[in-house]
Amino acid sequence: MNTLIGYDLVPEPKILEAALRACRRLNDLASAIRILEAVKDKAGPHKDIYPYVIQELRPTLNELGISTPEELGIDKI
Template structure:
């Protein structure tokens, strides 16, 4: 009841004050600065390379990246893997690889092999297995389809 009343009041205020969604969008566009892809990569590489970073901060950075509409570059992925290694969290490193694979979306057949090719030396250096080496790419307990029986 209160939510409905508050919604109606907000709509009435919007009409009297004259604030439209296009004005709100224009204000949001003016906020902040544009940053190039290189600057973006450097910012996250620097974030993961910080001295004294802990597991929570690594997870925060990874969740922020995976929440964006992009596939992280190999440099960022490597930086995240190195941060996981510094805190000795292999589970987080594998989750990071899974999240990056997921972000490839319908381009998994082309993007994910490219990413693996670029980050394989780092994976070998850090001793982190790939998802395929662990067998996590195939469901372990999946039931057979009833149509295949």
């Protein structure tokens, strides 16, 4: 995941879905949240990218029981 985030782009939702499923398989919620935070950081000034990615990942997030940083309230820290 470090290599993927190291690139100067936002990963596609399919790639992020696979990463989130891997986190869930390992029961690693912290890594799943960190992935979502990294996507938001990578989106930078483009305000429409992060909501689009979350919209595409919403069924997977609901299925896996993963909350976004905004839902957890940790985006304001």
